[in-house]
Amino acid sequence: MSDAVLPLRRAAPIGEALAGLMLTAPAAIAYAVMLLLPTLAAVALAFTDYELGMPGFAWIGLDNFSELLADRGFAVSLRNTVIYVGIVTPLSIALGLGAALLIEAGIRGRALFRAVFFLPVVSLTVAMAAAWQYLLHPTIGPLNAALRRLGIADPPFWLSSSDWVLASLAAIGVWENLGYTMVLFLAGLTAIPRELYAAAQMDGARRAVDRFRLVTWPLLGPTTLFVVTITLIRSVRVFDTVAVLTQGGPNRASEVLLYTMYREGFTYLRLGYSAAITLVFLVIVLGLVWLQTKALDRKIHYG
Amino acid sequence: MITRRLALTTGAALLAAPALRAQQSTEITVHYAQPQIYKECYDAIAAEFAKREPGIRINFITTPNYEEGTQLVLRQAATNQLPDLSYQGFNRLRVFAERGIAQDLAPLLAREGDPAAQGYTPGLLALAHFGGFQSGLAFAASNPISYYNADLFRRLGVDADPAAFPKSWDGVIELSARIEALRDGTDGMWFQWPGDDWMFSALLFSHGARMLTPDERDVGFAGPEGLASLRLLRRMVTEGGMPNLNATTALQAFAAGKLGMRFGSTAFLRNMIQSTGRNFELRTAHFPQVAPDGKLPTGGAAGMLTARDATKREAAWKFLRFSTSPEGTALMAKNTGYVPVNQIAIDDPRYLGEFYRENPLFRTATEQVDRMIPWYAFPGTQSVRVTQVMVDSMARVVEGQATPEVVLPEMAAEVRRLLPRRS
Numbered sequence: 249m250s251d252a253v254l255p256l257r258r259a260a261p262i263g264e265a266l267a268g269l270m271l272t273a274p275a276a277i278a279y280a281v282m283l284l285l286p287t288l289a290a291v292a293l294a295f296t297d298y299e300l301g302m303p304g305f306a307w308i309g310l311d312n313f314s315e316l317l318a319d320r321g322f323a324v325s326l327r328n329t330v331i332y333v334g335i336v337t338p339l340s341i342a343l344g345l346g347a348a349l350l351i352e353a354g355i356r357g358r359a360l361f362r363a364v365f366f367l368p369v370v371s372l373t374v375a376m377a378a379a380w381q382y383l384l385h386p387t388i389g390p391l392n393a394a395l396r397r398l399g400i401a402d403p404p405f406w407l408s409s410s411d412w413v414l415a416s417l418a419a420i421g422v423w424e425n426l427g428y429t430m431v432l433f434l435a436g437l438t439a440i441p442r443e444l445y446a447a448a449q450m451d452g453a454r455r456a457v458d459r460f461r462l463v464t465w466p467l468l469g470p471t472t473l474f475v476v477t478i479t480l481i482r483s484v485r486v487f488d489t490v491a492v493l494t495q496g497g498p499n500r501a502s503e504v505l506l507y508t509m510y511r512e513g514f515t516y517l518r519l520g521y522s523a524a525i526t527l528v529f530l531v532i533v534l535g536l537v538w539l540q541t542k543a544l545d546r547k548i549h550y551g
Numbered sequence: 552m553i554t555r556r557l558a559l560t561t562g563a564a565l566l567a568a569p570a571l572r573a574q575q576s577t578e579i580t581v582h583y584a585q586p587q588i589y590k591e592c593y594d595a596i597a598a599e600f601a602k603r604e605p606g607i608r609i610n611f612i613t614t615p616n617y618e619e620g621t622q623l624v625l626r627q628a629a630t631n632q633l634p635d636l637s638y639q640g641f642n643r644l645r646v647f648a649e650r651g652i653a654q655d656l657a658p659l660l661a662r663e664g665d666p667a668a669q670g671y672t673p674g675l676l677a678l679a680h681f682g683g684f685q686s687g688l689a690f691a692a693s694n695p696i697s698y699y700n701a702d703l704f705r706r707l708g709v710d711a712d713p714a715a716f717p718k719s720w721d722g723v724i725e726l727s728a729r730i731e732a733l734r735d736g737t738d739g740m741w742f743q744w745p746g747d748d749w750m751f752s753a754l755l756f757s758h759g760a761r762m763l764t765p766d767e768r769d770v771g772f773a774g775p776e777g778l779a780s781l782r783l784l785r786r787m788v789t790e791g792g793m794p795n796l797n798a799t800t801a802l803q804a805f806a807a808g809k810l811g812m813r814f815g816s817t818a819f820l821r822n823m824i825q826s827t828g829r830n831f832e833l834r835t836a837h838f839p840q841v842a843p844d845g846k847l848p849t850g851g852a853a854g855m856l857t858a859r860d861a862t863k864r865e866a867a868w869k870f871l872r873f874s875t876s877p878e879g880t881a882l883m884a885k886n887t888g889y890v891p892v893n894q895i896a897i898d899d900p901r902y903l904g905e906f907y908r909e910n911p912l913f914r915t916a917t918e919q920v921d922r923m924i925p926w927y928a929f930p931g932t933q934s935v936r937v938t939q940v941m942v943d944s945m946a947r948v949v950e951g952q953a954t955p956e957v958v959l960p961e962m963a964a965e966v967r968r969l970l971p972r973r974s
Contacts, residue, residue, distance in 0.1 A: 299932060301625035301650045386794060387736060387804045396736075408795045410950055497745060497797070499946035514622050516936050517646075 287530070293523035300517040312524035322525070324500050325508040328414060329484060332504060335418035336425060336483040341475055343422065344429025345468075349460075351430070352437050362434070366427040373424065377492040380420055381407070407493055410501030417502055420489050425482055429475050436471030440464065470544070477540040481533055505529055577866040578608045579858070582637040584620035586613040588818065589638075589691075589852075592886035599882065600873050607866045617643060617852070624857070628652050635858035635867040638690055641678060642747075642938075644853055645928035648682025653855040655684040659868055670877055670895035678892065678925050679853035687853035688875045691889035693818040694847045694923050695753045696915045697723075697839070701832040703730065703737065703811050713915070716836035720783055723812065723839055727791035730811040737808070738794045741801045742787055743815035744949065748941040749848055750815070752927055753838065754780035757845035762927040767970075773963035779841075781948050781955035788949055795949060806830065814838065816850050817916035820888030824912065835915040846924045851889055877902050890916045890923075931971035940965045 294312055298305035316322050351361050368376065383391055384406040395403035406416040444463050453459045487506040490496060496503035496511065503511075506529065513522025583589055590613075597609050614620040617640035624647070627633045639647065647653040660666050666676065671688070679687035701711040707729055709715075717723045727739025743750050752762060760776030763769065772780075787793040796804060802819070804810045806826040820835070827833045838847060854871040858864040873879050880893040881902040896902045897920065907914045929937045944962040947953050953961075 300622065301628050301646070301652065303651075381799065382803075385800050385803060386796060387738065387800075387809045388807045405795050408797050408800065410946070410952075494797070497942070497946060498795070498950060499943045499952070511939075515618060515939075516933070517622075517625065518932075 290523045290526050293520055294527045296520045296523075297518075298520040300514075300519055305520065308520075312521050315521065316524055316528070321500060321503070322508060325503045325505055328501070328503055329486075329505045331414055332418050332421065332486060333480060333483045335415070336421040336486075337476070337479045339418075340422045340425035340479055340483075341429050341472075344426050344475070345433050345472075347426065347430045348433035348437060349464075352434065362431075365430050368424050369427040369431075373488040374492055376424075377420075377489050380489075381493055384416060408498060410498050413494055413498070413502040417486070417489055417494070421483055421486060424489075425479055428482070429479055432471060432475050432478075433468065436468045437464070439471075440467045473540060473543055477536055480536050484529070484532060484536075505532075576606050576608055577862050578610060579636065579863050579866045579870065580610045580612060580634040581867070581870065582612045582614070582620060582624065582634040584614045584617045584638065584640070584852070586615075588822070588887055592883045595882045595886055596874050596879050599878065600870060603873070604866075604869060607869065609870065621646060624652070625650075628857075633857045633859070635856075635860075635863045636854055636871055637857055638852045638854045639687070640852055641689075641849060641926045642749075642928045644679055644687050644855060645681040645930070645934065647855060648684065648686040649930075652857060653682075653686040654857065655686070656688060656856060657685045659856075660685065663872070667894075670880075670893035671875075672894045675892050675894060678849055678851075679855075680925075681928060687855040688871055689851070689853045689892040690875055691883055691887060692849050692851040692892045692923065693816045693889050694849060694916055694919050695750060695815060695838045696817045696919070697836040698805065698813040698815070698823060699834055699836065700805070700808060700811055701834045703808070703831070707733075711832075711834065713834055713836040713911075718837075718839060720786075720839050720841070724786055724791040727787070727793070727811060731792035738792060738804065738810050740787060740791050740793055740812040740814070741796055741805070741810055742784065742793065743798060743801070743813070744784060744945045745797050745942060748938045749850055749926060751780065751941050751945060752848040754783060754841075756848055756924065757838070757841045759842035759845050762929070763970075767930055770963045770966050770970075773959060777963075778955055778959050781945075781959055784945060785948050785951075785955055788951070793949075802826065817888050817890065818850060820912060820916075822888075833912070835912045837915060837919060845922065847919060847922045848926045849923045850926055851892075881906075884913075888913060888916070890920060929966075929970070931969070933969040933971075937966050937969050940969065 295307055295309060296305045297308045297311070347361070347365050351358055351365075354361070383389055386392055386403075386405040386408065391406070392403040404412045406412050440463065444467070445459055448459050448463050453462050485506060486504050487510070490502055490504055490507045491510070494502040496507050505525065509522050509525040509529065512525060513519050581593075583593055593611060597611070600607070600609070612623075612634060614623050620637070620639055621643045624633065624637050624639070628650070633652070644653065660671065663669065667673070675689055676685060678689040678692065679685065681687075697716060699711075699716065704711040707726075709726065709729075717726055723740060730737055730739035748762075755762065755772050755777060758776035758779055760774060760780075761771040763771050788795075794804075798815075801810065801813065802823070805813045806823070806828075808831050817835075823833060854874060856864065856867055856871060858867045874883070875893055877893050877896040877899065880891040880896040883889060884891045884896070884903055885906050891897050891903060897917070907917065928934060940962060944958050944965075947958050948955055
C-alpha cells in the first residue's frame with residue numbers, strides 16, 4: 249500500500265487505481281464469494297443429476313430442463329405463481345397508491361397511518377402467518393365467525409380448500425406488499441413540485457381527478473415503473489406464507505415456484521433438478537429487471 | 552526469561568497431567584429431531600447415562616423436524632462432518648441405508664449376546680431393518696389412535712368410556728353425523744390424512760393389504776383393499792361431515808372443543824393434553840379395526856450409528872444401547888407419548904407399570920402393539936415423492952374432485968412410474 253501511494257508524481261494515476269482497487273476489494277471479494285460463485289455453482293448443478301448424499305454425479309446436459317417441460321407439477325406451480333403475481337401486483341400497487349394519496353392529502357394522523365400501513369413490511373412474515381392462520385381458521389377463526397353472523401351458512405375454508413387457497417394467500421400477499429408500495433409512492437409524491445398543481449388549477453383543472461390525471465400520474469411515472477418491477481419481483485419470490493400455511497397443498501393448489509424448488513431440492517433431495525428450477529426463477533427475475541431498464545431508457549423520463 | 556517460562560510450563564504440565572489421565576474422556580455428537588417433543592426425554596436419558604459412563608461427554612444437536620434432520624445428516628455426509636449418532640424417522644432410515652451412511656449394527660449386537668434376552672425381539676429389530684441390514688435400533692414408536700371429546704359424547708347421551716368407543720368405521724361415521732346434527736358449529740370427526748402417507752397406510756394395513764407386493768416390483772394398494780380405504784375416506788366427508796382442515800387447524804379446532812373425534816398418531820398425546828388443558832375431558836381409544844388380521848403402521852424414530860472413528864463409534868454405540876435399554880426406554884415413554892420399544896420395558900411392570908396405571912390415556916397405544924408393522928419406506932431415489940403422490944390423491948378424494956374409483960388407478964400408475972426400474 250505505502251509503495252503504491254508514496255512514489256513519483258508521474259506514477260500517481262497507477263497508484264490511485266491500485267488504491268481504488270484495494271478499497272473496492274473487500275466488497276468485490278464478498279460479492280464474488282457470497283453471490284457470484286454460489287450462483288455459478290447453481291447454474292452448473294442444473295446440468296447434473298446430483299442428489300443430496302449421493303457420492304457422485306453425472307453431467308446430463310439439458311435433461312433436467314426437458315423434464316421440467318414434461319413435469320405436470322412444475323406446470324401447475326408455474327401457473328399458480330403467475331396467478332398469484334397477477335392478483336398481488338396490481339392490487340398492492342393500486343391500493344398502495346390510494347393509501348399514499350389519502351395520507352398525503354390528509355391533515356391529521358399522517359404518521360399514524362403511515363406506520364399502520366408499513367407495519368406488515370417490517371414484521372416477520374412467519375410470525376404473521378401464524379396470526380393469519382388463526383384469523384382464517386375455518387371453524388374457530390374470527391373471519392368465518394363474522395361471516396356466519398352475517399348469514400353465510402357455509403363460509404369458505406380459506407386455506408384448506410383448493411378453490412380458495414391461492415386467493416387467500418394472495419390477500420395476505422397484498423397486505424404484506426401494500427405498505428411497501430405506499431412508502432415508495434409517498435416518496436414519489438413529495439418530489440412533485442407544488443407549483444405544478446397551482447398551475448394546473450389555473451389552467452382549468454378544477455377537479456382533484458383532473459389534477460391527478462394531468463399532474464400526479466405522469467410525474468409519478470418513474471416511481472410507478474420502479475414500484476411495478478419491485479412488486480413483481482417480490483411477489484414472484486413468495487415462499488414463507490406457503491411454507492408455513494399450506495405446504496403447497498391441497499393437491500398442489502398453492503404450490504409456487506420457489507416452494508417447488510425447495511421441495512425438489514430438500515425434500516426429494518434432487519439438487520440438480522432443483523437448481524434447474526432456480527435457473528428458471530433467475531431468468532424471470534433478470535427478465536423483469538431488463539424490461540425495467542429498457543422502459544426507463546425509452547419512455548418514462550421526467551427526471 | 553526462557554528458564555522462567557520453561558519452569559512455568561513444566562509446572563503447569565505437571566499439574567495438568569493427572570487430571571488428563573483421570574478424564575480419558577470421549578466426546579460424541581448426537582443428533583435428534585423434534586426437540587419440542589423429545590428434549591425432556593433425551594436430557595433425562597443423558598443425565599442417567601452420565602452416571603454410568605462418566606468418561607463420555609455428549610453434545611446434542613437438534614433439528615425442528617425429521618425432514619430437516621434427514622437433510623442435515625445428508626449434507627454433513629457430503630462434507631464429512633457427520634454426527635456420531637443420529638435418531639431419524641423410521642421411513643427415512645432407508646435413504647441412509649441405501650446411500651451407505653448408516654452402519655450395520657448386527658455385529659455389534661451379536662457381540663453383546665442374544666438380542667432377545669436384552670429386549671430386542673425380532674419384531675422390534677425389524678422396525679429399523681432397511682436396505683437389507685440392521686441399519687438402526689428402534690428408539691420410540693407410535694401408532695394411530697382415536698382421540699375424543701368425552702364431554703361432547705355425554706351431551707349426546709353416548710357412553711364416553713373408551714371400551715364403548717365405536718369398534719368399526721361405520722360406528723364412527725354414524726356418531727360423527729350425530730355430532731354434526733347438533734348444528735352448533737361442532738364437527739364430528741377429522742382423520743389426519745394430510746402430511747404424509749402414514750394415515751393412508753393405517754387404513755390400508757387395517758384392511759389387510761400392503762403398499763407394495765413382497766418382491767417390491769409392483770404396487771399392493773391398487774386392489775379392493777385400497778379402493779375400500781379411499782371409499783372410507785370419502786364417506787368420512789359425505790356421511791360423517793368431516794371438514795377439510797389441515798393438521799394444525801384440526802388440532803386447534805379439537806383443542807377448542809369444536810371437533811368430536813380426531814384420528815392420528817399417539818405421538819401428539821402429550822401435546823394434546825397440554826393444549827386441551829381444562830377445556831373438556833380428553834380421552835383416547837383404540838383405532839377402529841377393519842379386517843380381523845388388520846395391522847397398523849409404526850411411526851417414530853430409530854438411532855443409527857454414523858461414527859467413523861473407532862473410539863467415538865464405541866462411545867456412540869454405548870449411548871445408543873443405553874437409550875434403547877429397558878431403563879432408557881422407560882425414561883423415553885414417560886417423557887413423551889410414544890410406545891416403548893424394548894420388550895423387557897413392556898413386559899416387566901417394574902419399569903412402566905405404575906406410570907401406565909396413573910396415566911390411562913398413554914395406555915391405548917401400548918395395547919395396540921401386537922398390530923404394529925413397520926412404516927413402509929418405498930425403495931429408490933424417488934421414495935419421498937411417492938409419499939406426495941399419495942397425499943395429493945387423498946386430497947382429490949376428500950375434496951370430491953374425483954371418485955375413489957378414478958383416483959386409485961391413477962395413483963397406482965403414478966407410483967409405478969416412480970418405483971426403480973429393474974431389468
